[in-house]
Amino acid sequence: MLEPILERYSRNPFHLMQILRETQERLDFIPKWAVDYLAEALSLTRAHIQSVIDFYAFFYDSPRGKYRILFSDNVTDRMQGNTALLSRMLSKFSLSPGQVSTDGLVSIDTASCTGMCDQGPALLVNNYAVTKLSSQRIDFICELIKTRTPLVEWPAKFFNVEDNILRKDVLLSTEMMNGQALQRAMELGPQEMLAEMKTSGFRGRGGAGFTTGVKWEACRNAPGETRYVICNADEGEPGTFKDRVLLSSFAERVFEGMTIAGYVIGASKGLLYLRAEYRFLLEKLQAKLETRRKAMLLGKNILGEKGFDFDIEIHMGAGAYVCGEETALIESLEGKPGRPRIRPPFPVTNGYLGQPTVVNNVETLAKATLIAQNGGAWYRGLGTKLSTGTKLLSISGDCDRPGIYEYSFGVRISKILEDCGARNAMAVQVGGAAGTCLARHEFGRKIAFEDVSTSGALMVFGSNRDMFEVARNFSHFFKHESCGFCTPCRVGTTLLCKILDKIADGKGTGYEMNELSRLHQLLKNSSHCGLGQTASSPVFDTMQKFRPSYDRRLKQKDFEPAFDLDAALAPAREIMERDDADAHLGNEL
Numbered sequence: 001m002l003e004p005i006l007e008r009y010s011r012n013p014f015h016l017m018q019i020l021r022e023t024q025e026r027l028d029f030i031p032k033w034a035v036d037y038l039a040e041a042l043s044l045t046r047a048h049i050q051s052v053i054d055f056y057a058f059f060y061d062s063p064r065g066k067y068r069i070l071f072s073d074n075v076t077d078r079m080q081g082n083t084a085l086l087s088r089m090l091s092k093f094s095l096s097p098g099q100v101s102t103d104g105l106v107s108i109d110t111a112s113c114t115g116m117c118d119q120g121p122a123l124l125v126n127n128y129a130v131t132k133l134s135s136q137r138i139d140f141i142c143e144l145i146k147t148r149t150p151l152v153e154w155p156a157k158f159f160n161v162e163d164n165i166l167r168k169d170v171l172l173s174t175e176m177m178n179g180q181a182l183q184r185a186m187e188l189g190p191q192e193m194l195a196e197m198k199t200s201g202f203r204g205r206g207g208a209g210f211t212t213g214v215k216w217e218a219c220r221n222a223p224g225e226t227r228y229v230i231c232n233a234d235e236g237e238p239g240t241f242k243d244r245v246l247l248s249s250f251a252e253r254v255f256e257g258m259t260i261a262g263y264v265i266g267a268s269k270g271l272l273y274l275r276a277e278y279r280f281l282l283e284k285l286q287a288k289l290e291t292r293r294k295a296m297l298l299g300k301n302i303l304g305e306k307g308f309d310f311d312i313e314i315h316m317g318a319g320a321y322v323c324g325e326e327t328a329l330i331e332s333l334e335g336k337p338g339r340p341r342i343r344p345p346f347p348v349t350n351g352y353l354g355q356p357t358v359v360n361n362v363e364t365l366a367k368a369t370l371i372a373q374n375g376g377a378w379y380r381g382l383g384t385k386l387s388t389g390t391k392l393l394s395i396s397g398d399c400d401r402p403g404i405y406e407y408s409f410g411v412r413i414s415k416i417l418e419d420c421g422a423r424n425a426m427a428v429q430v431g432g433a434a435g436t437c438l439a440r441h442e443f444g445r446k447i448a449f450e451d452v453s454t455s456g457a458l459m460v461f462g463s464n465r466d467m468f469e470v471a472r473n474f475s476h477f478f479k480h481e482s483c484g485f486c487t488p489c490r491v492g493t494t495l496l497c498k499i500l501d502k503i504a505d506g507k508g509t510g511y512e513m514n515e516l517s518r519l520h521q522l523l524k525n526s527s528h529c530g531l532g533q534t535a536s537s538p539v540f541d542t543m544q545k546f547r548p549s550y551d552r553r554l555k556q557k558d559f560e561p562a563f564d565l566d567a568a569l570a571p572a573r574e575i576m577e578r579d580d581a582d583a584h585l586g587n588e589l
């Protein structure tokens with residue numbers, strides 16, 4: 001039963017993620033016998049395969065429901081009422097979150113942000129997104145499940161994912177024939193194309209803002225047999241959905257950007273790492289790759305140039321936010337749990353399979369086509385001196401017109417809020433949960449690497465929102481997504497959530513506020529990767545800028561224990577028929 005899958009992936013253990021995904025699609029979950037079989041066939045240990053299954057949220061080693069429902073549980077989904085809709089569906093099947101119905105028909109749970117914040121609340125059913133949930137839509141879905149209606153017979157509009165492009169600039173408005181930018185790059189030659197990239201001052205759009213031309217050059221010059229181009233489409237930052245739109249409607253540009261990168265650095269293989277939540281795009285993207293192969297835009301001797309061979313494979317992720325970090329993503333592509341590597345060495349010299357590798361974001365690669373087509377000097381004329389070009393923003397939350405907006409760098413937050421119809425904004429979270437929280441007095445600031453830097457998310461919070469709860473939601477997200485590799489992040493994110501939950505319960509004091517500040521420093525300074533280093537930023541920002549939302553929950557006492565020692569010891573004292581009056585914590589205070 002698993003042989004065709006193994007054959008398709010040439011029994012290559014580096015393809016373990018894809019083999020597990022297809023195994024699960026065939027069997028609904030990954031049973032123990034399949035783990036044994038794959039371990040034997042791939043010459044891997046069972047422990048390794050199990051560790052991969054355990055690491056990723058979308059792999060299951062026990063049966064789920066025939067219909068696997070996962071409600072998107074980002075803060076904007078909550079603002080749009082997902083909690084009530086989740087409860088409504090759970091009660092219709094008499095289930096608790098995470099439970100499977102006794103007849104095996106349905107399981108219902110939550111997932112981190114599914115990238116549908118502009119059309120939420122949303123859920124995934126068997127990995128396919130259903131958007132714009134309402135009570136009526138939930139009731140209809142429950143009926144479809146109860147009548148065991150196959151997904152292909154569900155109303156097509158349920159699965160409609162809109163682009164919602166509401167402002168276009170050079171990337172989204174420029175018409176380009178397939179192959180046009182690649183042809184231009186090939187006329188220039190790899191060295192000259194690289195020079196254009198450097199002239200443009202173009203910086204990567206994934207968040208870190210490293211200069212793309214410098215990255216490509218470092219990879220091109222690194223010693224190694226084989227080079228790789230990786231497109232990071234693991235868009236997991238809460239509030240971000242621009243890559244979804246680019247891959248949905250501008251995939252040719254992304255593939256062409258990958259091919260140009262391959263041409264410059266001398267790679268013959270590209271890998272697109274697609275997040276599991278975007279499973280619905282897979283067949284469409286594969287069809288586009290096939291069309292490009294037929295048009296000689298991929299494959300051997302591209303556009304007739306002898307020796308220029310380059311092709312692209314799509315690899316699916318399996319639900320792990322940390323895989324957005326480039327070295328974690330490479331680990332995942334190599335069939336391992338997605339834990340960030342120790343750097344240096346960097347991927348440009350020691351990346352995929354230890355070879356020189358360029359890892360770029362979807363938007364970065366799409367924009368490389370503009371530089372090939374129009375030149376680096378033209379691109380440098382857009383935006384600001386230190387942040388050239390344009391930026392795509394995914395705008396969601398309390399505004400009339402959520403969607404995709406493209407602006408030149410340097411645009412002010414106030415202008416963005418006006419354009420998206422955010423009339424009553426109290427706060428803006430720029431850059432997702434790991435980003436920066438801005439209060440009203442900061443709305444004159446600009447989107448740019450030198451001011452407010454962002455990977456692309458912009459969430460608006462109206463004056464009726466509770467910023468303490470926003471920070472608490474983000475903290476639980478980070479705790480859930482911590483890969484557990486390093487202690488400061490593994491323990492720190494858990495402690496952060498415990499303290500915030502204690503404050504939410506009305507048991508917080510000044511002591512907890514001091515602890516939050518202390519944990520922020522610890523996480524920022526001691527964590528191994530960006531996840532841990534930024535996990536407490538939302539808490540720190542909101543403590544500075546929205547302090548009343550914390551203060552009104554605090555008790556006046558200096559300290560309130562979170563753990564009730566007397567209650568915990570009571571059953572043992574009863575069994576032993578013993579009591580020790582002096583040991584009661586209350587007596588000591």
Ligand code: SF4
Nearest residue numbers: 484485486489529532
């Ligand atoms: Fe993993 Fe967190 Fe450490 Fe990053 S900081 S390596 S996510 S435990």
